[in-house]
Amino acid sequence: MTNPSSQPPAFRTSRRRFLGGTASVAALAGLARPGEAQDQPDPRAALDGYTPEFLSAAEWAFIVAATARIIPSEGDGPGAIEAQVPVFIDRQLAGEFGAATDLYMEGPFVADADPNFGLQTPLTPAEIYREGIAAFDQWCQQEQGSSFADLDASAQDAALTALSRGEAGLAPEVRDFWTHLLQNTREGYFADPMYGGNAGMQAWVYIGYPGARANFREWVGRDEPYPMGPVNIAGERA
């Protein structure tokens, strides 16, 4: 199989050609090609087999819709949906991250303190998501007449832009919602597939990251692309 990561960044082929040359990856993840959406399966179909552990149906619909706009499928490289980022986020929220296991969660809480004082909310990340999604969806309903997941792409982009600027009317307790969402989307895109995202190591293949191989002594100082595809922590190869 041809390996797109063999291309140096400057000469990297377009995503369209990458997809054309990597039919097996495409088949694996059910990728959609831009401009051919009509006769291609919806990339979201790849998520159909997953039953969320933490998120409700409405929350899941929001996460799928939001991550699809943060790392869109129509751009260069696989989108958040192809990489199954929503699975990563759901599993994180169901686990120790969501429960704030590693955070100091004793008061006093001054939720509207200057952000320079760090995390001040009494809510766990899972609660921030839960209350944040509800509040933001309500704001979308008021402003656009529909919940976020049902808006069209450009309206979604506008809503997320407002959210990122703190203009979506969220309470101070959930003001970190956008920060978490953006950060967790990036994490789900690039983390080892054992955490549910980065399906098929697509994000690693795309950027030419070789994964958990750990030694490239012979390649230090060589001005040429490293050709071998990645390996993940479970030992799978791509």
Add this chain to the structure above:
Amino acid sequence: MRTFLRIIGVLVVIAVVAFLAFLFIPVQRTPAQAALPDSWTPEEGQGEYAMRLGDCMACHTAPGGEPFAGGREIESPLGVIYASNITPDNQTGIGGWSLDDFRAALYDGVGPDGTHLYPAMPYENFGRISEEDVRAMYDYFMNDVPPVDNAVSETALSFPFNQRWGLRAWNWVALSDAAGFTAESTDPELSRGEYIVEGPGHCGACHSPRNAIMAEAALDGSDPQFLAGGEIAGWTAPALRGPNSAIRGWSADEVAAIMGTGRNAHSAVNGEMQLVVQDSSQYFTDEDLQAVGAYLVSLNDDGPAPEVTDDGATEALLASADPSMALGARLYLDNCNACHFANGQGADEVFPALAGNSLVTAAQPTGLISMILNGSELPSTAARPYRLRMPGFAARLSDDEVAALASFVRQGWGNAAAPVEAGSVADLRDQGDAATH
């Protein structure tokens, strides 16, 4: 006809009498090999040191158990043998044993009641232990080791191996050499090394081949079979001399280093040898380590080190990171290369070299497969306290992948061992699973 029957009858009677005599006449015990005055007492620490030389602890201490209280399961080709309690407890240990009883166990493999010990006890080798060391060890076990009340499981081998009188017959055939030690060399260092290797160190118990009746094929260094390579619990105990010697080309210092610390520039101890270093050889004095090193090296001065036949192709292939490389090489890059490197040379004192590694190229790949599946952890020694650890890859690699990887390292960098079948991996994986559940 009557005469014939009479002859037969007499023969039967003689046979029965001989057999009963075989069963019931006590075994002649080997006497002390040197006359020490009754007033002789060991120096401070001499008894414990003699115990370290003999590595009594490794077998007679169960994992996590009290020292010398027995119970460790010793795997033998005949079945599991339970090591006995050798603390001076009167009921369950060796309390009440006389010096002669103690010596008879070491030299003749016989308990005070005449019971034959299973030859997991290396009395073939211990017959060479000096009277001083016997006395010192006896003093240590009787006076310094606290008694532990620990009744050990009876060893229950299947018939006929559970017939201890059979061991008398076996001893009769197997123990051709008389007890006592005579050094080959007049050089004090070499003769000291030979004493430790042949006698208390009982190196031959694992590193010498076994003959048709499973006795050590040779007991002293003058015989080329001695230390020519053996097997322990399915792992190869590498040859320490001859064309396949694992230490060919090593210096006495390098042998001393791996015995004293568990590692040297070439290699690191694995399998049962880790227990030897942990409980025995790391306690050797520097002089004794050097003596063992000098003696073992002297067994390897009968030819040049084997020519390195590595043409560099393996390193070039790995360094290419060519995505079309075969599965074994790819698995090496994904799993092994970070520590053992593309040249298969590892790093001195930290990561063993795989090129020319006796575990990697052993005729039986059991040790290599087990190493890949389960990993390994070096013992902590005074000189090298950190327990360097190789992780196991059982969860990361399928049987086919382990076989492809093992075959690759057995044939890379000039190694020339036979490939490994996936079935062998599956068998060992099942055994490992059975042992942990």
